[in-house]
Amino acid sequence: MVSGLAEVQAALAATGRYSHPGFLSASGEWQFSRLEHFAPYGEIWAPYYTCHKIMAGLLDAFELAGNAQALTVVTRMGHWVAGRLEKLDNERRQRMWSLYIAGEFGGMNETLTRLSVVADEPRFLAAARWFDQRDLIDAGAAGRDILDGMHANQHLPQLVGYVHEYERTGERRYLDAAIGIFDQVVPGRMYAHGGTGESELWGPARTVAGDIGRRNAETCATYNLVKLAELLFAHTLEPRFLAYAERARLNHILGSRRDVFSDESPEVTYMFPVHAGALPEYDNIGTCCGGTGLENHVGHHGGIFFAGSGDRAELWVARYTPAELRWPERGLRIAIEQEHPFADRVTLRVQVDSPQPVRLRLHLRIPDWVAGEAGVVVGELALTPAAGGFATVEQDWRDGDTVELTLPATLRAEPTIDDPALRSLAFGPHVLVARDGGTTAIERPWDGRRMPAGAIRADVEDVAAALAGAGAVPVAGLRFEPVWNGSDERYHLYGRAVDPTIGFAGVDTGVPARRRTDGTSLLDDLWSEPAPRDDADLLDRIVAVCRDGLAGALVNGSEARAIVTAAVEALGASPAVADAAARAQAFIAATAAEPDAAMPPTLEIAVTPAPAASGWFTRPPTIAVRTSADARAEVRVDGGAWLAADGPVAIDREGVVRVEARATDREGRTTTAGRELSIDTAPPQSTARVKDLGAAVEITLVATDDVSGVDGIRWEGEGTFWATFQEAFVRALTDREQVIEFAAVDRAGNEEPRNRLTLPPAPKPDTIAIALTPAPRAARSENDS
DSSP states (O other), X not given: OHHHXXXXXXXXXXXXXXXXXXXXXXXXXXXXXXXXXXXXBTTBOOHHHHHHHHHHHHHHHHHHHOOHHHHHHHHHHHHHHHHHXXXXXXXXXXXXXXXXXXXXXXXXXXXXXXXXHHTTOHHHHHHHHTTOOHHHHHHHHHTOOOOTTOBXXXXXXXXXXXXXXXXXXXXXXXXXXXXXXXXXHTTTTBOTTSOBOBTTBOOSTTOSGGGOOSSBOBHHHHHHHHHHHHHHHHHHOOHHHHHHHHHIIIIIIHHTBOSSOOSSOOOBOSBOOOSTTBOOOOOOOSSHHHHHHHHHTTOTTTTSEEEOOSTTOOEEEOOOSSEEEEETTTTEEEEEEOSSTTOSEEEEEXXXXXXXXXXXXXXXXXXXTOOSOOEEEETTEEEOOOTTEEEEEEEEEOTTOEEEEEOOOOEEEEEOSSOXXXXXXXXXXXXXXXXXXXXXXXXXXXXXXXXXXXXXXXXXXXXXXXXXXXXXXXXXXXXXXEGGGOOOSOBBSOEEEOOSEEEETTEEEEEEOOOOTTSOOHHHHHTOSSOOOSHHHHHHHHHHHHHHHHHTTSSOHHHHHHHHHHHHHHHTTSGGGHHHHHHHHHHHHHHTTSOOOOOOOOEEEEEESOOOTTSSBOSOOEEEEEEOTTOEEEEEETTOOOEEOSSOEEOOOOEEEEEEEEEEOTTOOEEEEEEEEEEOOSOOEEEEEEEEOSSEEEEEEEEEOSSSOEEEEEEEOTTOOSEEOOSOEEEEOOSSOEEEEEEEEETTSOBOOOEEEEEOOOOOHHHHHHOSSOOXXXXXXXXXX
């Protein structure tokens, strides 16, 4: 490949038509000229982006494989780039780099900085700095957030380049800018699997749930965020950068490869969306993510070990997955062993190449997902390090020495940063997704399954064994699998916590979770921060919450005693909980003689008809507010005015609709309730685009649906069957008319009536032979409805 690129570069130079003999690009040089005159995306497509990919590959070929010709070719390219940019003033360059996609240049600054070292050419460092985007550097270094509406992957590769520029120049503003922008993305714009962005763009600060669309998490963006995080760790030694890299590598990047064998497609993702009932966008041979997808899946060994240089170099172990470090400079090999990906025991085996021991300071990352007590054992040394940092062991290592780590994990629910009720599930570093055919948000009583220390109860006792044995764990009646397993089934990365009754640790007390006028309930009080740390703490919190509930008329005496009794039975068996259990029994005894106070009215929002299997209402729903006989019921839709709900209320809106109800009794006691209804009653609309190829036509089927979104287009013709087909296809013309029928279906399950596309017969050979111009042969399309 390198020699082929060198041949092309030489052939282009021989023409004398280009600005420098080093020109080599996937597009004509005219695109670079048009960029310099601010041509928009659509007229040109990010010419420096593909230029960077070629240069980066050539530089890797030299640095990693010793290909001297690659260095020659990339050096000539570097001079061509420098020759173009040095003729431009800074203001023109600044405007170029700010152009949406047209000005996207990938990591040109990174590669040119690296090349300036390898080729010993100061001109290349100057060229790298000509790619600096001044407003981004200034904002990042100052911690000022300007990302809303910006193209994520247009700017993330720049940050990697800024770290390299910092290494070369020592100018701290470069490193500060990279850290500042990273901190604006993680965690405030990060989805649970590590991805970022909607339709390639960043949304508002600290917005995750509010920025879930249908095209989330471009894989290229995560690829570059991982590179950035690991570079930033190397300069700061802060574990938070490794925590992100582990999350993104294991979940988004590993999960971005479909679990199939293919010699025709990389089977990687462009987008890895996070909306309800999503499908990963596997296949993808024609976008930037197809190329970086190839890099991703030969790079899973990256980011496990970080080593210094020199005779006293230290070693950091960042991730625990079976791997082997070969370190000839220190005369060491270190192997990581783990029985399966969900095991809580990890062994590091040390092999020393010489008979003499090797002095080494070893830093072992203790991830922040560790639940309970971590353990590190090296010979006679035993450590119990805290989660979120490093355990450091320095000694003379001998051949055969081992390090035994215990890293206990638990199933946990993680809320989004802007909507605590919308949660994802994880076990240790593994983000889990629910497999369910619906396309609306799943709702489960997640608070009723919460346990101390952030844990959540599954439907089985041993989560690790279930994941290792069956590849899935049942939770609240749903099958949860690792998001990285490469399945192409629908998945739900997030679910919404909906708890109509009070529960904890998987125990449902049956007592209504009545809500205050601000929408909060005793469950919010129960799990308010700082959340209970252990069973004794939880039992004390339950008693305190019930006492407050009695005072606030959210529970009566019988209900409070039922809650506390259930808590004692579920949590009180351990000796460590004895004192808390005694306090709970005292509360039960103290309230036993009190009469039950009148409670606020009961309230329920009933909806008919039932939703479709997708979870969407495909017929206009009607709600009925059911409450106590002496209470006044009201309802409002999407925050509008409160209206009396004396009878059925028809909902005539489309999309995700928020319905709220309240009931007020004669004494002024009020109960509130709310539901989200996903409504899409209209089918999508599709059209056919036909391109004449002579003896055949190319057909592209296109559909739109502005509510739930298009799920697919089905078509059939003579000799074919009714099946989904997403891409353009070619149909040969025959000696008679052909009819193609097609229809689109949306994510709600609505399917439009079949459309018909009539293809004309193929032209007769003698007609083609004598015709001076092609005869008109327009295909006809009609709808059979």
